[in-house]
Amino acid sequence: MLMDDDRISTAQAIALAINTILGVGLTTLPRELTKAAGPDCWIVVILGGIFALISALIIATVITRFNGKTFIEYTSSILGRPVGFLVGVLYAFYFVLSCAVVLRIFSSVIKNFVLESTPREFIIITLLVLSFYLIRHGLEPMARFMVINTPIWLITAVAAFLFTFNKADFSELLPFFRTPPDKLLFGSLSAALSMAGFEVLMVAGQGLNTTKHVYKIALVSIATVTASYLYLVVFVVSVLGVEETKMLLWPTVDVLRSITVPGGILERIEAPLITVWVIMVFTTLSPYYFSAAITIANIFNAKEFKIFVPLLFPWIYFLSMTPQNVLELESWLKFVGNLSIGFGFVIPFIMLIAGSLKARWGKSQ
Amino acid sequence: MGNIFKTLFNRKKTEIFYERDMTPDKSRKLYKDIDENIKVFNEYLADCDDLISREFVVGNPNGPKHRMVLFNIDGLADKKVVHEEIMKSLMLFARQVPLEYSVGDKFFQLVKDGLITVAEVRETDNFGEAVLAVLSGDTALFIDKLDRGLILNTRGWEKRAVQEPSTEAVIRGSRDGFTETYRVNVALVRRRIKDPNLKVQTVRLGRHTRTDVGVLYIKGIANPSIVEEVLKRLNTIDISGVLESGYIEQMIEDNYLSFFPLLRRTERPDVAAACLLEGNVVILCDNTPFALIAPTTFFSLFQSAEDYYENWYIASLIRILRMSAAFLAVTAPALYVAMVSYHPGMLPTDLALSIGATREGVPFSTTVEALIMMLALEVLREAGIRLPGPIGQTIGIVGGLVVGEAAVRAGIVSPIMVILIAINAISSFAIPNFNLAVAFRLLAFVFLLFASVAGLYGIILVYLGLVIHLVTLKSFGVNYLSPLVSFKMKRVIDILVRPPLPFIKERPDYTKPLDRKRMRDLRQDQESEGGDEDADGR
Incomplete structure (x- = not known):
């Protein structure tokens, strides 16, 4: 349970949502989208944004009905106590799994591009410990942390890709609209999957100052994320070309490696850029970790969520160490992606319907 | 057995402070007999060789005579004031007092109101207050056959002159810095803010040092909740001694494990005044030129006095x-x-x-x-x-x-x-x-x-x-990181850019000031009026 003064404002919630969504997905997104839709990948991003917005709006509607209840309490009240309990457990599992996958992808990128000989355990544990340190302070300090760090990665990212302008060949994105609609739709689904993360607000929603502006939160955050992805995909594809983007494991990082800074102070700046990306990963990891802890606290109706933070630590760590290689990791990623359809869309949708039915039924009584 | 009893008895007698909040024990009243008073007073300050006691006789050669005694501490009381304003007045001018005034209460009133030419005179009826006053540099005056005494402000000790602060030198700006004397420091701030709303609340801290600690704020600007919080935290300090404002800083800061300074310190009265005007609370401590400023933010520590000059x-x-x-x-x-x-x-x-x-x-x-x-x-x-x-x-x-x-x-x-x-x-x-x-x-x-x-x-x-x-x-x-956590771009830009003064129309909001408005731009008002006239003209 959250303390009474641990509330976040609308703007903080927007920052929280954006920071949660943007993270590890950035590294692989251009590959997935070009595989799905070739040069039309940017259309896929926009379509995916629309899908993500729909699911975010559903979640937002559910949040407005909380009325001061926690997520689990609300679920229990409309679907019954056992179902509410089950949903809580599933969400907690999903959040823990998301943490693990985020950490694992992160450590792979770091090992590949920055610290070749550093053990994976060190990379994962250090970031997890920091996340532990942050979320123990509660929701509001976490949101404040997001707000402070947003301009840092935003400015760095926008500026970094501008340096690739001279290498970019925007004709790579031509011709438009050559992809068949079924492929476009399928591609936009995978784009929408990389916009998963809004569901943390389902559990963090209890900490909102006011639920009046939840739709604004959904709209602004998903719009920002879509714009960022659009920017990213357009630059990556036009620098690397469609075919090469499909081939590379982490196309975004390869674009960053090709950047040369005018002036000649530094030669290759992918290491500092990846370091800034660490901030983005951290701001994805922490909300998931926090959501997992608070969900479990809500299940047990505990007064203080802090005791569940260390309890989750080993689970996240061991899960993140489980995949044996990149291929296995890829299948895990797909699994979590598919789960996010369930947790970001299906369950909120069921709750929306159930809540409406219950409200109507209650009125007619 | 008797010895132990005597020690216990003595200790109780010489302990003048019961309460931690430094209010003197007022239960021990003065006697009418001056010899008794002298005896008890000397018991309180037994073995204190720096105590000066002077017995003398005042009165008309033909009329009644009064035995008097005064106590002060050598070096703390200003000798010149004691000689000229107290002794001389009493011993020379009192002789011309008409006879009808020279008895009992009437005489006491006359001494208090008419004879002693010291600006600050207080009455007291107990030993606790008198001893504390004497230890602070005042002079206590007892008169025979009266159970009331006078406390005369004769504070004046050797002190360092107001000098240029050594740790916060500026190229442009005033050259005076705080000194070790509390009252001088308050005066240095008061000289900059001649406003009755500048409030000075003094508390005494330290069981043995009894250090004066002043809380300064401007009523109507400073948020009362912050002022109250500062006073509340100061009142939780129970320590044997406060020798420097660093003691207070470490006792009242929010997180003593952090190595970031959570209170800003300054040696400059102009910085203190500027902070007061922004709605901060300034804590001045006796015996140190370092004032504390609360609340403090990370970015305010990057500012120097000159920034605004x-x-x-x-x-x-x-x-x-x-x-x-x-x-x-x-x-x-x-x-x-x-x-x-x-x-x-x-x-x-x-x-x-x-x-x-x-x-x-x-x-x-x-x-x-x-x-x-x-x-x-x-x-x-x-x-x-x-x-x-x-x-x-x-x-x-x-x-x-x-x-x-x-x-x-x-x-x-x-x-x-x-x-x-x-x-x-x-x-x-x-x-x-x-x-x-x-x-x-x-x-x-x-x-x-x-x-x-x-x-x-x-x-x-x-x-x-x-x-x-x-x-x-x-x-x-x-x-601590405000204004960075807020979404007000104007405030965030303030971190890096100090806007031209006419643009800083509001006080910073981290102090939650009661009055946000810092400036009314008369020039702008005139211009807009002028603009209106122009429009009418057309």
Whole structure:
């Protein structure tokens, strides 16, 4: 349970949502989208944004009905106590799994591009410990942390890709609209999957100052994320070309490696850029970790969520160490992606319907 | 047995303070008999050789005579005032007092209202107050056959004159600094803010030192909740002595584990006045020239008094310079170590080669090299402070130039490392707040260690930890990182740019001032009026 003064404002919630969504997905997104839709990948991003917005709006509607209840309490009240309990457990599992996958992808990128000989355990544990340190302070300090760090990665990212302008060949994105609609739709689904993360607000929603502006939160955050992805995909594809983007494991990082800074102070700046990306990963990891802890606290109706933070630590760590290689990791990623359809869309949708039915039924009584 | 009883009895008698809040024990009343009073007073201050007691007789040679006694502490009371304004008045002028006034209460009133030419005179009927007053530099006067005494303000001791503050020198700005005397310090602030709303609340702290601690704020600007919080925290201090405002700082700060200063300190009355006008609370402490300012934010520690006296672009430029200096002070060695040992690809080839060439023959790793140099510099700095002025400079030259040069020649450190550590140290001296500079130097070591373990990733880990720590810090309920956490762009830009004065129309909002408006722009009003006239004319 959250303390009474641990509330976040609308703007903080927007920052929280954006920071949660943007993270590890950035590294692989251009590959997935070009595989799905070739040069039309940017259309896929926009379509995916629309899908993500729909699911975010559903979640937002559910949040407005909380009325001061926690997520689990609300679920229990409309679907019954056992179902509410089950949903809580599933969400907690999903959040823990998301943490693990985020950490694992992160450590792979770091090992590949920055610290070749550093053990994976060190990379994962250090970031997890920091996340532990942050979320123990509660929701509001976490949101404040997001707000402070947003301009840092935003400015760095926008500026970094501008340096690739001279290498970019925007004709790579031509011709438009050559992809068949079924492929476009399928591609936009995978784009929408990389916009998963809004569901943390389902559990963090209890900490909102006011639920009046939840739709604004959904709209602004998903719009920002879509714009960022659009920017990213357009630059990556036009620098690397469609075919090469499909081939590379982490196309975004390869674009960053090709950047040369005018002036000649530094030669290759992918290491500092990846370091800034660490901030983005951290701001994805922490909300998931926090959501997992608070969900479990809500299940047990505990007064203080802090005791569940260390309890989750080993689970996240061991899960993140489980995949044996990149291929296995890829299948895990797909699994979590598919789960996010369930947790970001299906369950909120069921709750929306159930809540409406219950409200109507209650009125007619 | 009797002895023990006597000791106990005596102790009870000489303990003048019951309460922690330093209110004197008023239960022990004065006697009518002056001999009894002298005896008890001397019991209180037994074995205090600096006590001066003077018995004398006052009165008309033909009329009634009054025995009087006065007590004060040698060195604390102003002798000239005692001689001229008390003794002389009583012993010479009292002779001309008409007979009908020279008895009993009437005489007491006359002495109080008409004879003593000291500005501040208080009455007392107990020993507790009298003893405390005497220990503070006042003079206590007892008159025979009266159970009331007078406390005369004769405070005047040898004190340091108002001088230019040594730690916060400015190029432009007033040259007076706080001194060790509480009242002088309050006066220095009062001279700048001639407003009845400038309130001064004094509390006494320290069971033995009974130090005057003043809480200054401007009523109507300062948020009462912050003032109350400051007073509440001051009242929780129960310590044997307060010798410097540092004691108070450490007792009332929100998080004593953090090495960031959670209270700003200043030696300059103009800074104190400026902060009061922004809605802060200033804590002045006797015996120290350092005032404390609460609440404090991280970015206010980067400000210097001059920022608001100089032209806005100079001030803004300097502000940005200070920020860059802070960045270098914290990360310069760490970045170098990370780049050289983990990410050599980042460096341009020529630079990487030249660094490699200069490191030829250096037996240590870059980390050890950096540690050696940083530690040597810290020792030099400390040695320079302890030694008297000219020798301190010599040490700086010998240590910095001669040893540095020799170390490079001997191949112990590379010249680039010397340059880097020098930049690092100079940057840390560019930060106006000493505590913050020390915190940054400590952080530089932490960053260096992590950079040597995990390169840039280590640096970003420390950065994340640092930001988490700063985000959770509060100073008197105010976010330490404000205004960065707010969404008001205007405030956020203030961190780097000091806007031209006509544009700073509002007080900063971190102090939650009652009155936000700082300025009314009359010029603008006139212009808009003029504009209206023009419009009418057309």
